Amino acid sequence: MSDIPKKEPSYPVPDALLKPYNPAEVEDRLYAEWEKSGYFNPDICEQKGVIDPTLPYFSIVLPPPNVTGVLHMGSAFMLAIEDAMVRFARMQGRKTLWIPGTDHAAIATQAKVEKLISKEEKKNRHDLGREEFLKRVEQFAKESHDVIVKQIRKTGCSIDWSREAFTLDEKRSLAVKTAFKRMYDDGIIYRGYRIVNWDPKGQTTISDDEIVYQTEKTKLYTFRYAKDFPIAIATTRPETKIGDTAVAVHPDDARYKKYVGKEYDIDFAGVHLHIKIVADSAVNPEFGTGAVGVTPAHSMTDWDIAQRHHLPLVPIIDERARMMESAGSLHGKKVAEVRISVVEWLAKETLIEKEEEIEHNIATAERTGGIIEPMPRLQWFVNVNAKFKNQSEKLAGIKKGEEVTLKELMLAVVKNGQTKILPDRFEKVYFHWIENLRDWCISRQIWYGHQIPVWYKENKMHCDISAPKEDGWVQDEDTLDTWFSSGLWTFSTLGWPEETADLKQFHPTTILETGYDILFFWIARMILMSTYLLGDIPFKTVYLHGLVRDKDGNKISKSLGNNLDPLEIISQYGADAMRMSLLVGTGPGNDSRISNEKLKAYKHFANKIWNVARFLVGTTLSTDTDLALLEPADRETYNTFSEFKKDITSDFENYRLYLAAEKIYQYLWHTLADILIEEKKPILSGEDSPAKKSAQVLLQRIFTDSLKLLHPFMPFITEEIWSLIQSKDTVEKRLLMTERWPE
């Protein structure tokens, strides 16, 4: 015990409390203590009797961070929200599980490693070969993983490390293969020759959701295929016209009615075209000339038109975005070059009628930035419109035995409120997306990921969990879209396809907390997978958070140079201050702003609580806590505080964390410290009296309960104070993290 306090306190003040609060000295030590206690694991909580068995379970999966790098502020935001939810549930006495994990992030990770290898060794993945390349990726993924795990610990997350999962580990592989096989056997997954989004840079297909549209100025050319061709068409991609097999006009367009059904043979830039005039209502008569040159092999909408009119398909562009043999003398040339030569040819033949500059969106690949070339390829798809018999009785609005599609399942559970999305405006966005959903292309021509569990031999195809026994079968070289495995995350982490105890007691998960930017990628896919494979929803509530922005409202990103490293912030301000800065005032669906001012303010707050503790230890704590000792006025203050506790509890239960955090902050600083303590100071320094006793009981009760209320948001400092104020004669030291939530 210290002998050097400024003023001799009535009770001994622990040394630690005499200095300002220093998170760096506290955080790692406490995290280790929490981990050692085992309380992150619900089974241990159960064994040690800190669970109230009458309460419902609480379970949540961590949205697995990509092993493409380290965590950013967005991840810190997510961790702060989830840990607050988890700590609240655990303190309530619910059997609480939070499962950690990381995502192999197929394309993203492979692209990153390819970039590194190309930069450092001037090699591509083919130079290394599949086996060696995968070794490199795995090494990289492991290093990222280790950093990520460290960051999660630094943030103070009370997550059950004993159940950590990886989307590409053995158990998750089994889940992926089992899911694939079931869907394949049921005809939900099929292999088909269809037009897909091809990324020439990444040399793979991607799904519709992995496309990012970028606005660009480009030229719109209006021209005729030939002098004697009756209709002029407009295009921004003259080079693709070599693959045209039709011209489509709107059925009601009087200008072109007389031509519909006619066919023409044309020589176009040295290539022979056979063009049929068709009428299709997908054509907008207002745009350009109101006539579309139909290129079925290299445009999504043209593909659809071609399907409706049974038009032939002429692929002219290959995987490297070069012209194919069908392009005659242009064979082997790059698409961009061919555009110029086709325009030159058109000009020479005086076929161009108009040239105008327009703004137009070009499709690029999210991960590589490559310009998407739509082209027909033999790929694997999930059929979202195939009818099947629902086998489950657990889905709201859908009867057992009823014929449904995946689309209908995904709609039903949200429409019927079985899964709620917060804020609810995102439900509309979700519905809109599903209504426009097309079959999901799940095969990727990359190496890093779950290899498709299908084997080929001669003309035979075999889908199974493991390779066929007999010789000669060759496995499909493609891997699965990373979202296929993340779609299983709520139950693959619980042991599915095995019927584990975890699966029985923790699924559906209570809540899924993630950023609104992956509503389609991930949330929709989890609902798809869970309703189909388990016949149950994956989660009851979806809580969507926004982006983290800087002081001026800019998106935080490396390219803007305003990148913030959570570890840096933690070492400067402490994890608690960072968590509070991210949480206070940021409701679901809203973006969070972070600034040094805000971080400083909550660091000050930490110190304020620290000082409150110092003062109260010296004057109040370790005295009686019997509420019967309260005098009438104090009794009333205490009752007001009880109302306050209920209010906080209700905010937590309704996921209004941002309000709860702010209210506790206000209460501790501006009610407890500024008003109550100030008011009681003279009494506390006076002679012993019933009034003094009453003040001590009041402040003691309010402070210890306030620590509990604040714990989900600022776990480190509250735990540290808790340990310092416990009387030394307590036999077994208790942790605040498993103390019962104050009612």
Added chain:
RNA sequence: GCACUCUUAGCUCAGUUGGUUAGAGCGUCCCAUUCACAUUGGGAAGGUCGGAGGUUCGAAUCCUCCAGAGUGCACCA
């Protein structure tokens, strides 16, 4: 083009179901400070709640229209 969100103090934002006199933090100004407080306290100034209309006993909150900012989706031939 369709949809959604936002617009409240100088700045950043709360404001839960429509209900006293619209709040906080930061900033500014004044005062106090040998005090539990390196990071303190008290106080002040500052708002026609984007604009117009409507519903209501009552509107920052609900409805309609308008303006500005942002986001998502689609089209993009």
